[in-house]
Amino acid sequence: MGRHYLPNSAHKDEMLKEIGFTSIEDLFSDVPKGMVQKFNLPEGKSEYEVFTELSEILSKNKTVLEMPSFLGAGTYFHYVPAHVKYLIERSEFLTAYTPYQPEVSQGMLQALFEYQSIIAELVGLPIVNSSMYDWGTAMAEAALMSARVTRRNKFIVPKALSPEKKRVLGTYTGGPGLEIVEVPWDERGQLDIEKLKEAVEGAAGVYIEMPNFFGLLEENVREVGEIAHEAGALFVVGVDPTILGIVEAPGELGADVVVGEAAYFGNPMNFGGPRAGIFAVRNDKKLIRQMPGRIIGMTKTADGKRDFVMTLQTREQHIRRAKATSNICSNEALVAVAAAIHLATLGPRGLRELGEIILKNTAYLKRRLGEVGEVAFDGVNFKDVPVKFEVPYDVVHERLLERGIHGGYYIGGHFPELGETALFAATETTRKEWIDALVEALREIISEAEL
């Protein structure tokens, strides 16, 4: 099977003959004897069979369209408008590679330049690369970059950070031997400023998120930045960009570097991937030179026409090899373009409205969950709400699932001090009837457990 993808399958003999070979094996005569193997793999199938087989397997996934779900914690069910999907599936975008030949790649180059430009507006920093793998790797690369820029090797992060991101950071900084210092949260779930001050000396960078892992708006972003800067550290802000219609751009709050997740726009959850990491820096030559990733720039042609090209490539691995600012080569271009198309569709009003809807839906979720559990912290929540139960959370989870509802993400394992706490999340896709059903179910579950 598979010959339908192989136009020359029917012409092997003629072609071999034309170039003076007699068999395919001649072409492999330089391979050590015995190395060519028969593989123990299934035979190929027809497209129809594979279509039905994989459709059936995938139907075994229970989707969030079939089951109300309150999972968030870094992955959110946002709606992707149909035209975004259609446009990025156009094969001129989909099947191209990195635009090495700008003259026949202006479409992708301009789309990526527009992505960079839109993100620049959102985050308030003018220099944006054309994507990292995801928020986590962008943050980790920001840590490495902070170390290169400051020639220091301590990086400060909140303790209230996603376990995913912590592990990514650990792996990325392991080789160069960065020291990662965690600053705890205070009683309101905010980064503990006093503890930060104690830790900051000698730091290469200080990292904070908005909202933080508990879904809370960090109220002291600007102060954190000042503390970082005073200590000579870079101030790195991680941001869920869906909040940036209503919350100030991190660049305006003092950030030197902004990272975040672009795939919250224009891309479905896809069981976690692909994503696209935002990476933006201040217009500062030192930072730009140390920045990882592909960057698209505007330039002109010989005849003076404005156009676009990959630029500042001397930072990159294919030029600088072991001394590159990162090893990244394939990035997440199409994911970034999808995000840009979605953002261009939303515009300033749409983004603001989106932020407000999520804020309100989160508030509704929080209020209702407060009726049946203890909302862990005071403050303004965006998407995630940590709720603590009297009943062990695995029981709550099990009982919810029996009722066809998927509860929140249990965080008591990562943060034992929080006890039986799970993050429940809302977005613009969350429906009132889901939340009402959830609260009803929780009420039942709790009262059953109390019996």
Added chain:
Amino acid sequence: MGRHYLPNSAHKDEMLKEIGFTSIEDLFSDVPKGMVQKFNLPEGKSEYEVFTELSEILSKNKTVLEMPSFLGAGTYFHYVPAHVKYLIERSEFLTAYTPYQPEVSQGMLQALFEYQSIIAELVGLPIVNSSMYDWGTAMAEAALMSARVTRRNKFIVPKALSPEKKRVLGTYTGGPGLEIVEVPWDERGQLDIEKLKEAVEGAAGVYIEMPNFFGLLEENVREVGEIAHEAGALFVVGVDPTILGIVEAPGELGADVVVGEAAYFGNPMNFGGPRAGIFAVRNDKKLIRQMPGRIIGMTKTADGKRDFVMTLQTREQHIRRAKATSNICSNEALVAVAAAIHLATLGPRGLRELGEIILKNTAYLKRRLGEVGEVAFDGVNFKDVPVKFEVPYDVVHERLLERGIHGGYYIGGHFPELGETALFAATETTRKEWIDALVEALREIISEAEL
């Protein structure tokens, strides 16, 4: 809602002002007073809400992917390769209209010319239009055309014809007052040649199908054509084109006109529509002049380059108005292009192989059904197999459905002489385990009923 499709929604006042109007209502000042209404319609919704609402409604359909189905009788579950779907969804094809401006429509024109050419090869006649609505309307237009060409008004069809097509034919020929004469089948389910001879005198056209409504190959196609021609009638053959890799082209068997269903290639069932009717004729000026529908021709540009254009438009309604050969304007262009792409993908070998697989799968279905019911006729079946049961078919149907199997199409209502008979169909998509489960279920149902 809906303003996202309306770029000028934000500029109404400025635009009105620029052209000297003060309000939208000024633009409707010529409408009789009181005629402008407030409508009793729901408010618009967001794309997300409509997406979930319609997805939920559509999920209430039980698809043939979820439930083995043996329905055929003119609509068949064929597999459509993914690339066919992708290509016809490209918006340059999808959102264009009839190629009135050939210079910017060469893509669609060439694709339709290729459709015509591919169908010409299949059916063995060189003149093909660029589609009718479906097989039924193509057949009806063939009847009307036969009457115009021969200046007679009797059209002969097999009694063993799909009830759908009979009713379409009735409606189309009602105005001009054609007489439709049905010729019965013989004991082998074949068109009764003797009865045909009795009926043929003065006929404008004689129509036969391959396979016929009972799924049987009509063995005497050539003879039927000779009888028609001897009587001065046109010979019109209706064909399921998926058989034409293994069965002789109707044009080679004497057909003057060939009609059929193009949508069996490249198009899903879509609950019955859209489809695309094949319409082909001999290279005979009299026939071409009387042919309905759009036709694409090859020509050249001023500088001698080969290209394509709509041609022979003087037959059509937009030129000839009441004297046109048909009223057809919008046809089924995209459906036809999908069929052509699928056929180009199959090629001669694929089409032959497809025919053979269907033939074999039908034979397997027939053999197995013979174990539990009475196969109505002797002969070679393609797709459809009529099976008669001792148990009332509505009971059989109900019990099968309870078991998650959709049985065949009951034809005893249309043809009472056949009793409790239903058409069961197989195609290349039919799986062995479905048929085995069907036969198993039928065995149970019959023995339950006998108790």
Added chain:
Amino acid sequence: WDEPTIFELSRPGRIGYTLPKPIEEIDVEIPEKLRRKSQLNLPELSEPEVVKHYTRLSEMNYGVDNGIYPLGSCTMKYNPKINEEIASHPGVAYVHPYQDERTVQGALRIMWELEQWLKEITGMDRFTLQPAAGANGEFTGVSIIRAYHLDRGDTQRTEMLVPDSAHGTNPASAAMAGFKVVEIPSNENGTVDLEALENAVSERTAGLMLTNPNTLGIFEDEILEIAKIVHKAGGLLYYDGANLNAVLGKIRPGDMGFDVVHLNLHKTFSTPHGGGGPGSGPVGVKDFLKDYLPVPLVGYDEERGYYLDYDVPKSIGKVKELYGNFAVIVRALTYLKIMGREGLREVSEIAVLNANYLTQKLKGTRGYELPHKELRKHEVVFSAEPMKRETGVKALDVAKRLLDFGMHAPTIYFPLIVHEALMIEPTETVSREEIDAYVEALKRISEEAYTNPKVVKEAPHNAAVGRVDDVLAAKKPILSWRMYLRLREKGEIDY
């Protein structure tokens, strides 16, 4: 650029398909005399080649997503992508029309819901969704009119009145249903001449087919009088919905006095035109005509849910197989649910605003004349007659030259009552800047016509191909690759 035909790309031995194996290798003998012996000259290509070929062809085609497409009478509005997404749900594609109604409740509900929307939009009482296109709908409508008169024993009503500005499909459909077509002239306003209409109606009048606004984009402001005249004579009033986009959500054909209506889902309701189809042409009727509708209708009752209703005693039968272009119907319903009451009304308001904006901006440009009234609805027809007279540049040349600016031409030479007609329908989904650019292009062409007519007459210069010789196409028909090969072999053609 040039793209070879798929036959030329073919190479023996290549395959592009995969097929499952047969269930069992059963030998089935096809009778000798039926076995295929003639050559099957289909192209042989691999899948990547097929994909490249049609991708390249698509890039040689202009669609709504490529730019302004103001083809008058065709309502080339933007086709929302969500329509396509919904239409690609497995619950659309993988459903057989003969499935037990309990297994297709979703499909039936969609048809039922669409009918409710269309009833309210048109002021009609019942709809069939069966017709595959506008003309198929017209045929359905006039067949219903015919059945109605015959059913009442009124066998003399053999004439269908059609204005001279009507779409060609109107007379063609009437003729197909067995009517004699009587043409009604237009008056100086471009609307139906009432006196001529009075003179034309008689006991032979089956009905009048009318578009409102008409094909000039002018609202028939005497519509209530027209209706009175026709009804008084015993005829029925048929509404050709091609121009519904002008009054959508504001005015109901039913309130204008129409008895039968067809709609074009592919025009007014945003479903894509597909390069010529599939369309969908639902037909709605007033209550007294509902027994003549094609079978089946879609019914609903609480117990049974949605069902197919074949119990239509006086039905005209069927106008196409099965139930209509369901995949198109789904798209239209998607659009309606998103637009809603206010959205639909804004559609027609902006469609009309855009057309009048264009009219006023272009008006007065040398060479283009605006016949009849100034106030238009969703489209406008200019005449290039002065230009032709003064420079020799025809409407056709103007159309071809527009292509050079990356814009689609208007409909030309229609309606027939305007000489050198340029029929422009911007629709509500183009922006002001696109209209401005279109007007600019038309003005520039006017300048060219008066200064350098050659550049217009020889246009297009920048399209995929130069001007196509359609006279040759008709004189020497080459209608398939098979014909082409034969003619080349005979040396009758050199291209």
Added chain:
Amino acid sequence: WDEPTIFELSRPGRIGYTLPKPIEEIDVEIPEKLRRKSQLNLPELSEPEVVKHYTRLSEMNYGVDNGIYPLGSCTMKYNPKINEEIASHPGVAYVHPYQDERTVQGALRIMWELEQWLKEITGMDRFTLQPAAGANGEFTGVSIIRAYHLDRGDTQRTEMLVPDSAHGTNPASAAMAGFKVVEIPSNENGTVDLEALENAVSERTAGLMLTNPNTLGIFEDEILEIAKIVHKAGGLLYYDGANLNAVLGKIRPGDMGFDVVHLNLHKTFSTPHGGGGPGSGPVGVKDFLKDYLPVPLVGYDEERGYYLDYDVPKSIGKVKELYGNFAVIVRALTYLKIMGREGLREVSEIAVLNANYLTQKLKGTRGYELPHKELRKHEVVFSAEPMKRETGVKALDVAKRLLDFGMHAPTIYFPLIVHEALMIEPTETVSREEIDAYVEALKRISEEAYTNPKVVKEAPHNAAVGRVDDVLAAKKPILSWRMYLRLREKGEIDY
């Protein structure tokens, strides 16, 4: 043509979005100091305008469906459309990664099944699908090597050996994982110089990163000796899977002696490159390294079904969030199931045949030199050094001129060990005619270089834009619209 930026298309007041209403109009106060006060200069467009803009941009981009794309080292093979169809199943898009494993059995099974295929294809014992791309996979692999040595207390192994012909990602990834990179020169055959390797290995050697066939398209025929040398020194052998397409289904890296392998699903396994990503770079290891793989792995047992296994005691951690680019993984599995054992083998055979066919056809053309051996695997590197010397036409000029023929250029100036390199990888999915046409174009360019070099040096002439000034781009960086506006305002640029 020119397409304005989306910012230039913006008009105040336009909207392109719809959003559901909030559940309840709850007032939530955002702390004053966090409230957005800075301007949000996003574009304002309607949906039709957004669609037209990106449709036009797409038409200004060259992809695999547009023609031959023989970008060496990138394996730009045809991306089957069925991959896309499967990846658009709701069971892919609408699944949250933290769902209870009982609700994602389909997703987990797909990951598990893909791992089984990849194990057999590479001869490795365990795989992680987490890496997002090849380089991310390399980083994973070398991090595993590092963890392995450290775990054994072997703390001196700080050097990673990399041939001078290697992809830039190899040294970059090794450096990122904290290694010192030691470059190994190639010999006259273009393969690893064994003597140099012998001299380079020591007790500091952590491993050797190798591509086989290497970036010249030449099979490292002394691979078993290489493996012996490295292993004997206590190092591990890392396989860069970028060139697996040359040996797919025929030869296993595991059988060549490699301990760690990364694959590129977007190269070898037909998933689309997306204009630069998403890719997917699974990493496989021999049994003794499996405890170092990133978490989670996908496990299966009969009772529990498929599950995420976080119990990897010595895991290096995570190299990206969650489990990998699942939507890419689904596509690759689709491809594998369709191809099957024999299909995969034919892929590499034809990829190699095509490359050698091209090599032999082009060989001897004036100006192009074929350094090293003649026998290549899936790609070939020619040198335009003679052409540059004799005519001044550089590899870059040849590349640009190819664009004029509607063809994509090869990779140029890589590998670094060949001057004026033209690295051509036709892949198995192009036809013989496409290769012939490519060779013809290269020959014609050679002719032009020697007769009319200007036409080559000033190419492209027919692409969407003329030659792009990338020196200016670096000298005067304009990296966002915001920067552009500022520079224009200051009068620093005139474009």
